[in-house]
Amino acid sequence: xxxxxxxxxxxxxxxxxxxxxxxxxxxxxxxxxxxxxxxxxxxxxxxxxxxxxxxxxxxxxxxxxxxxxxxxxxxxxxxxxxxxxxxxxxxxxxxxxxx
Amino acid sequence: xxxxxxxxxxxxxxxxxxxxxxxxxxxxxxxxxxxxxxxxxxxxxxxxxxxxxxxxxxxxxxxxxxxxxxxxxxxxxxxxxxxxxxxxxxxxxxxxxxxxxxxxxxxxxxxxxxxxxxxxxxxxxxxxxxxxxxxxxxxxxxxxxxxxxxxxxxxxxxxxxxxxxxxxxxxxxxxxxxxxxxxxxxxxxxxxxxxxxxxxxxxxxxxxxxxxxxxxxxxxxxxxxxxxxxxxxxxxxxxxxxxxxxxxxxxxxxxxxxxxxxxxxxxxxxxxxxxxxxxxxxxxxxxxxxxxxxxxxxxxxxxxxxxxxxxxxxxxxxxxxxxxxxxxxxxxxxxxxxxxxxxxxxxxxxxxxxxxxxxxxxxxxxxxx
Amino acid sequence: xxxxxxxxxxxxxxxxxxxxxxxxxxxxxxxxxxxxxxxxxxxxxxxxxxxxxxxxxxxxxxxxxxxxxxxxxxxxxxxxxxxxxxxxxxxxxxxxxxxxxxxxxxxxxxxxxxxxxxxxxxxxxxxxxxxxxxxxxxxxxxxxxxxxxxxxxxxxxxxxxxxxxxxxxxxxxxxxxxxxxxxxxxxxxxxxxxxxxxxxxxxxxxxxxxxxxxxxxxxxxxxxxxxxxxxxxxxxxxxxxxxxxxxxxxxxxxxxxxxxxxxxxxxxxxxxxxxxxxxxxxxxxxxxxxxxxxxxxxxxxxxxxxxxxxxxxxxxxxxxxxxxxxxxxxxxxxxxxxxxxxxxxxxxxxxxxxxxxxxxxxxxxxxxxxxxxxxxxxxxxxxxxxxxxxxxxxxxxxxxxxxxxxxxxxxxxxxxxxxxxxxxxxxxxxxxxxxxxxxxxxxxxxxxxxxxxxxxx
Ligand SMILES: Cc1cc2nc3c(=O)[nH]c(=O)nc-3n(C[C@H](O)[C@H](O)[C@H](O)COP(=O)(O)OP(=O)(O)OC[C@H]3O[C@@H](n4cnc5c(N)ncnc54)[C@H](O)[C@@H]3O)c2cc1C
Ligand code: FES
Numbered sequence: 001x002x003x004x005x006x007x008x009x010x011x012x013x014x015x016x017x018x019x020x021x022x023x024x025x026x027x028x029x030x031x032x033x034x035x036x037x038x039x040x041x042x043x044x045x046x047x048x049x050x051x052x053x054x055x056x057x058x059x060x061x062x063x064x065x066x067x068x069x070x071x072x073x074x075x076x077x078x079x080x081x082x083x084x085x086x087x088x089x090x091x092x093x094x095x096x097x098x099x
Numbered sequence: 100x101x102x103x104x105x106x107x108x109x110x111x112x113x114x115x116x117x118x119x120x121x122x123x124x125x126x127x128x129x130x131x132x133x134x135x136x137x138x139x140x141x142x143x144x145x146x147x148x149x150x151x152x153x154x155x156x157x158x159x160x161x162x163x164x165x166x167x168x169x170x171x172x173x174x175x176x177x178x179x180x181x182x183x184x185x186x187x188x189x190x191x192x193x194x195x196x197x198x199x200x201x202x203x204x205x206x207x208x209x210x211x212x213x214x215x216x217x218x219x220x221x222x223x224x225x226x227x228x229x230x231x232x233x234x235x236x237x238x239x240x241x242x243x244x245x246x247x248x249x250x251x252x253x254x255x256x257x258x259x260x261x262x263x264x265x266x267x268x269x270x271x272x273x274x275x276x277x278x279x280x281x282x283x284x285x286x287x288x289x290x291x292x293x294x295x296x297x298x299x300x301x302x303x304x305x306x307x308x309x310x311x312x313x314x315x316x317x318x319x320x321x322x323x324x325x326x327x328x329x330x331x332x333x334x335x336x337x338x339x340x341x342x343x344x345x346x347x348x349x350x351x352x353x354x355x356x357x358x359x360x361x362x363x364x365x366x367x368x369x370x371x372x373x374x375x376x377x378x379x380x381x382x383x384x385x386x387x388x389x390x391x392x393x394x395x396x397x398x399x400x401x402x403x404x405x406x407x408x409x410x411x412x413x414x415x416x417x418x419x420x421x422x423x424x425x426x427x428x429x430x431x432x433x434x435x436x437x438x439x440x441x442x443x444x445x446x447x448x449x450x451x452x453x454x455x456x457x458x459x460x461x462x463x464x465x466x467x468x
Numbered sequence: 469x470x471x472x473x474x475x476x477x478x479x480x481x482x483x484x485x486x487x488x489x490x491x492x493x494x495x496x497x498x499x500x501x502x503x504x505x506x507x508x509x510x511x512x513x514x515x516x517x518x519x520x521x522x523x524x525x526x527x528x529x530x531x532x533x534x535x536x537x538x539x540x541x542x543x544x545x546x547x548x549x550x551x552x553x554x555x556x557x558x559x560x561x562x563x564x565x566x567x568x569x570x571x572x573x574x575x576x577x578x579x580x581x582x583x584x585x586x587x588x589x590x591x592x593x594x595x596x597x598x599x600x601x602x603x604x605x606x607x608x609x610x611x612x613x614x615x616x617x618x619x620x621x622x623x624x625x626x627x628x629x630x631x632x633x634x635x636x637x638x639x640x641x642x643x644x645x646x647x648x649x650x651x652x653x654x655x656x657x658x659x660x661x662x663x664x665x666x667x668x669x670x671x672x673x674x675x676x677x678x679x680x681x682x683x684x685x686x687x688x689x690x691x692x693x694x695x696x697x698x699x700x701x702x703x704x705x706x707x708x709x710x711x712x713x714x715x716x717x718x719x720x721x722x723x724x725x726x727x728x729x730x731x732x733x734x735x736x737x738x739x740x741x742x743x744x745x746x747x748x749x750x751x752x753x754x755x756x757x758x759x760x761x762x763x764x765x766x767x768x769x770x771x772x773x774x775x776x777x778x779x780x781x782x783x784x785x786x787x788x789x790x791x792x793x794x795x796x797x798x799x800x801x802x803x804x805x806x807x808x809x810x811x812x813x814x815x816x817x818x819x820x821x822x823x824x825x826x827x828x829x830x831x832x833x834x835x836x837x838x839x840x841x842x843x844x845x846x847x848x849x850x851x852x853x854x855x856x857x858x859x860x861x862x863x864x865x866x867x868x869x870x871x872x873x874x875x876x877x878x879x880x881x882x883x884x885x886x887x888x889x890x891x892x893x894x895x896x897x898x899x900x901x902x903x904x905x906x907x908x909x910x911x912x913x914x915x916x917x918x919x920x921x922x923x924x925x
Contacts, residue, residue: 001596001718005520005611005637029515030610037606043595043698047337047355047873048844052698054595056841058602058609059508060501061583061728063842063874063910072566074336074394074874074910078605079548081503094337094355097389099237134860134900141866261853261867268856276858336874336910354869359913371906373553373561373570374922380913391914396874397905 002037004030015084032077032088033058033065045092066091100289102126102273104445105301107280107292107315110140111256112425113307114263115434118177119442120305121270128299129267130292132279137310137369140430142401144332144360145256145352146345147432148192150221150248154212158456159410163429166436167250173435174254181265185258186353192251193229193346195386197241205246221248235341239385245346253345255352256431263434280308283315285419305445306424309404316424321416323424324462327402329368330361331375333383335393342387349383357393359383361401369400403428407462413441414459415450423450424459471497471544473789474560474573476551476731479507480531480775481767482579483538484782485789492790496543497571499562501550501909505535507581508601509775511608520611523636525629527775528608534779552907554735558762561907561919568915570922575762575789578732579782582725582768585747586879587622587829588837588847590693592721596700600722604630613639616717619703621692623648623826624724628676643684643714644676645692645705647723648826686712690831694719723829727769730876733904735760741897745772746828746882748901755788755799756781764789777815784808833887840880842873850884854891861885861902874910877902 004027007013013025019039026035033055036042043052044066055065058078065077068089073096077088106117109131117129149167153159167189174187196202202223209221224232225244232247264274275294284291289302306315313323337355351357359379376398384391404426406412411427423445427433444450450458473489475482478500486498498505506513510531521529539545549564558573584601591597600620606612613634618641620627631641679685686707693704694716703716729739732750738759739748749771756764766785767778784803791799803809833839835848845868857863861884864870870884871877877884881902889899 001615002606002612003615005613027610029512030606030612034606034610034612037612046593046844047842051593051844052595053593053841054598056598056602057584058598058605059583061875061878062586066874073392079501079503079550094339096339097236097341097393099235099389131858134858134862141862257866257869261857264856274856276860276863333913335913372922373555373559373906373916373919376553376906376916377919377922380917384913384917391917392912394874394910394912395907395916396876396910397872398907399905 002034015082017082017084017086017088019088020090026082030082031058032067032069032075032080032082032086035082035088036065036067036077042088042090044090047094050093100301101299102128102301104303104305105130105290105292105299106305106307107283108132108306108308108312109264109274109276110138110307110309110430111260111263111434112140112309112427112430112437113305114140114260114267115430115437116305116307116425116442116445117272118263118266118270119438120446121267121272122438123443123446125446127267127272128301129272129274130278130280130294131274131276132308132311133277136279137402139309139401139404140260141257142330142332142369142399143256143431144330144350144358145253145431146192146347146350147189147252147254148347148429149250149432150192150194150246151208151212152429152432153410154208156408156410156456160212162411162436163432164250165440166433167252169435169439170252173438177262177266180269181262182269183258183262183265185262186255187252188353189250189252190344191247191249192253193245193247193344195245195346195349196243197382197385199243202243209246220250221246223247232344233342236387236389239388241385247344251345253350254431255354259431259434280315283319283422285319289421290419303421303423303445303448306422307426309426310402312424312426316414316416316422319416319422320418321414321422321424322459322462323412323414323426324407324459325426326405326407327367328405329364329366329400329402331364331371331379331398331400332358332360333376333379333395334358334397335390336396338393349386356396357383357390367402369402371398371400404430411457412459413450413454413457421448469497470572471495472573472793473497473575473577474499474558474571475543475577475579476500477507477579477581477767477769478502478505478538478545478547479579479581479767479778480509480534481581481769481778481782481785482507482577483534484779485577485579485766485786486543487537487541488783488786489789490541490543492786494790494793497546497573498538498543499546499549499551499560501548503548505538505545505547506531508605510535511605516608519637520607523633524608525633550909550911551731552909552911554731554908556735556760563909563911563915566912566915568911568919570919575764575792577764577766577785577789578769579765579767579778580728580731580769582727582772583878585723585726585828586883587721587723588833588839588883590834590837591695591700593838593841594694594696594700595698596696596717597694597719597721600627600630600720601725603720604633607633613637614718614720617642617715618718618720619643619645619714619716620720620722621645621647622720622722624722627720627722630720642716643686644679645686645689647829724826725768725772726882727771729769729901730878730904730908732758732763732765733901734906734908735763737763739901742771743897744823744827746896755791756785757788757792762792773816773819777812780808780812780815784812833883839883839887840868840870840873842875842879843869843871845870845880847883847887850887851891854888859888859892859894859899861888861900864888865902871902876904
C-alpha cells in the first residue's frame with residue numbers, strides 16, 4: 001500500500017522490526033502505524049464486529065492504530081517511532097488482560 | 100385535561116413510573132429538563148444490588164429484594180415493548196474485602212440484615228473460594244475474601260434508560276425533552292404546568308426530578324428532604340471477559356469495559372478529580388493487579404439523590420391530592436418495583452398503607468424524637 | 469515540577485509562543501505527543517533532507533529555522549509525552565514511556581492544533597482508506613509514497629499540495645474526486661498569500677489539467693462508495709445518471725480541518741459555533757485567553773488559520789501570558805511595535821475565500837454508514853435514538869455508546885451533532901457537542917494508581 005522512497009534495490013533498510021513475529025524492514029523516522037500499512041496481515045480487528053482496520057489519521061485522533069508494542073497493549077502506533085528489534089503485534093477484538 | 104398523569108423528570112425513576120403508568124393504560128406526558136441538568140440516571144454504576152441495602156431499614160430491604168426478583172420479568176417485557184437490547188445478568192454479586200477488618204465488618208453488615216428476617220442469601224466467601232469463582236484473574240495479595248449475595252446483578256443503565264423512553268413512546272406516552280418546569284399550579288380538578296408550546300393540565304402529577312424535586316414540591320407544602328453526594332466513576336477500554344461477577348465498585352459490562360467506582364463525596368458539583376481517579380485505580384489494582392494495564396477511557400461524576408435517611412421517599416400530598424413525589428438512591432435497582440408496584444398504586448390514585456414506611460411523614464417523627 | 473507556563477503542542481503556534489516567553493525570561497515547558505518538534509506541518513523537518521525535503525516545498529523547509537530557534541530557546545521540551553488531564557490551578561497530568569506524572573503551571577497555553585474533519589461515507593472504515601493528512605505525515609515521517617491505484621477524494625488546499633509533493637517524488641496518483649464548489653481546485657493557482665509560496669503548485673495545476681483531459685478528474689459526483697473484501701478494492705460513484713466503478717488500492721480523503729477542542733471542552737470553557745466552517749472553537753479574548761483565567765489557546769486549536777497565522781497568534785498569546793503573569797506591562801506596545809495584528813490579519817486574509825470555496829460537506833448520510841468507528845454505531849441507529857430523545861448528542865451517546873470508545877468522540881462528534889440536528893429540524897448551532905470527560909488520552913490504570921495520593925482539587 002505504501003513504499004518508502006528510501007527503499008531502493010540493493011540498499012539495506014535502516015532497521016528490522018517484527019510484526020506478528022515476521023521480520024519487517026523499517027526506516028528511520030517512520031512510526032509503528034506506518035509499518036502496519038506495509039506489513040501483510042497487520043490489520044487490527046475491531047472490538048465490536050471484528051472487522052479489519054488499519055491506521056486512518058496518523059495524528060493521534062482516530063485510535064485505529066491501537067497495537068501491542070513491546071508488550072504494551074492498546075498503544076497508539078502512530079505516536080511511536082520505530083526502533084530496531086521492536087515487537088509489534090496486532091490486537092484482535094477486545095484486548096486480553098494477562099492473568 | 101390533557102392527559103391522566105404528568106410525570107416531571109425522565110430519569111430512570113420518572114421513566115420507570117411513566118412506563119408503569121402507561122402499562123396500566125394511563126395516558127402520560129413526561130417532561131424533562133435542560134440538556135445539562137444533573138442526571139444520575141446517566142451517571143450511575145448499573146448495579147441491581149441487594150446485599151447490605153437497607154441494613155437498618157427492614158421495609159427498604161424488603162422492597163429491594165422484591166424489586167430484584169421482579170427484574171427478570173420486568174426486563175423481558177420492557178425489551179419486547181421497546182424492541183431494544185438491554186444487557187442484564189444476575190450471577191450474584193461480590194463485595195471484595197481487602198483486610199481482615201473489612202472482612203469482619205462486612206460479615207457484621209450481613210448478620211444485621213439477616214436478623215431483620217430476610218433470607219440468608221448472602222454469605223462470606225474465602226480467598227480460596229473466590230479464586231475458584233474468578234479463574235481468569237489473579238487476585239492481589241491484600242484480598243482476604245468477599246461477601247457474595249446470589250440475588251445481586253447488573254444492567255447497562257444507559258440502555259435501560261433508553262429502553263424505558265422507547266417503551267413509553269411505544270405505549271402512546273409522550274416525552275417532552277428540554278422542557279424544564281419551574282412550578283406546578285394547582286387548578287380545579289388537578290394541576291397545570293407550562294410547557295414550551297403552551298400549558299398542560301392533568302388530574303395527577305408525579306414529581307421525579309431527582310435533586311430538583313424539593314424545589315417543585317415544597318412550594319405546595321410537600322417536603323422532600325434530600326441531600327446530594329458526588330460519585331466519580333472510571334471506565335476502561337473494552338477487554339476480553341475476565342469478571343463473571345459484578346462487585347460493589349468493580350464490574351465488567353457486557354461490552355467488556357471495566358467500571359470502577361464510585362466515590363462518596365460531600366461535594367455538589369459534577370467535576371472529576373485526578374485525586375479520585377488515583378484512589379479508584381489503586382483499589383481496583385489492589386484487587387486485580389493485572390487491571391493496571393487496562394486503559395482508562397472515561398471518568399465522570401454524578402450526584403446521588405439521597406433522602407436524608409437513604410431510604411426512598413414515596414410521598415403524596417394531603418393538601419393537594421393527586422400530587423405525588425418520588426425520590427431515591429438506587430433507582431436502577433428499584434426500577435422494576437417502580438414500574439410494577441409504585442406506578443400501579445399511583446394509577447389507582449393512592450399509595451397503599453404498606454408503603455407508609457416510605458412516606459415523607461417519617462422525617463417529622465424523627466425530628467420530634 | 470512547577471513552571472510559569474506549560475505549552476501543549478510544539479507546532480508553529482506552541483514553538484513561537486515558547487520562544488517569545490523565554491525572551492521575556494519566563495520558565496516554560498513545552499509538551500508534545502510527537503517525538504520531535506514541528507507539529508503536523510513540519511513533521512520530521514530536522515531529519516528530512518535531499519529529494520524528500522525538496523518535494524515537500526519551501527513552506528516546509530521554513531520550519532527548520534523555527535524548530536532550531538525553539539531548541540535554542542531554553543524552553544524545557546518534553547517530547548513523546550501526552551497530557552491526559554488538566555485541572556484548574558493548574559495541574560497537568562502527563563504520561564510518557566508508560567509513566568504518569570504531574571507538573572504545575574501558573575498559566576497554560578493550548579497549542580494543540582487541528583485534526584482533519586472526519587467525513588463518513590460507505591466503506592470509509594476499510595483498510596486502504598485514510599486521510600490525505602495521514603498520507604502526508606507518512607511521507608514526512610519515513611518517505612512513504614502510496615502504491616498501486618491511488619485515488620484522492622475531497623476538497624481544500626491539502627489534496628493539491630499533497631498531490632504535488634507526491635508527483636515531485638515520481639509518485640503516481642490515479643485520479644481525483646473533487647468535492648469542492650466551483651470554480652474548483654484550479655482556482656488555487658491564483659491564490660494570494662501563504663499558499664502561493666509553494667513553488668511546485670503550478671506543477672500540481674498542470675497535473676490537474678492532465679487528469680481532466682484523461683477523464684480522471686471527477687467533479688459533480690455523488691454517492692461515493694469504497695468497496696472490497698477485507699480491504700479497499702473498488703470505488704463507485706454516480707455522475708449524472710451514470711454509475712462509475714474503478715479499481716482502487718488506496719483512497720485518500722480530505723474535507724478540511726477543525727480545531728482540537730477536547731481540552732477546552734473538558735475544562736468547560738465557553739465555545740462558539742463557526743457557521744462558515746461548522747466547528748466549535750473556544751471563545752478567546754484579544755490575547756487568546758479562554759473563559760478560564762490563565763488558560764490560553766493559540767494556533768489552529770483556536771480556529772483554523774494555517775501555520776503563518778498560528779506563529780503570530782502564538783506570539784500574541786505569549787505576550788498575553790506575560791501580561792497575565794504580571795511580568796509584561798508593555799505587552800500592548802510590544803504587540804504594536806511587532807505589527808502582530810496587521811501581520812495576523814494578512815495571514816488570515818485568505819480564510820474567507822477558502823471558506824467560500826470549501827464549505828463543509830453536506831451530503832445525506834445513508835442509514836447503514838458507520839459513524840462511530842470505535843463503537844461501530846451507524847447513522848441509522850443514531851437517527852432512531854435521536855427521534856425519541858432530547859436534541860442532545862449526549863443522549864445519543866448514552867443510548868448507543870457512540871463516542872464512548874477510545875477516540876472519545878473525536879471522529880464522530882460533529883456527525884452526531886449533524887444527525888441530531890437533521891432529525892429534530894434544528895440548525896446546527898442549536899445542537900451542542902458531546903460532554904467531554906477526562907482522560908484526554910487513554911492512560912493505564914496502573915499509571916494512575918502509581919501517582920500515589922494526591923490532594924483533592
Ligand atoms: C455515582 C452513582 C452511582 C450509582 N450507582 C447505582 C447503582 O449501582 N445501582 C442503582 O440502583 N442506583 C445507582 N445510583 C442511583 C441511581 O442512578 C439514581 O437513583 C437514579 O438515577 C435517580 O434517578 P432520577 O430519575 O431520580 O434522577 P436523574 O436521573 O437525575 O433524573 C432527573 C431528571 O429530572 C429532570 N428535571 C430536573 N428538574 C426538572 C424540572 N424542573 N423540570 C423538568 N424536568 C426536570 C432532569 O432533566 C433529569 O432528566 C447511582 C448514582 C450515582 C450518582
Ligand atoms: S492512526 Fe489515528 S490515532 Fe493513530
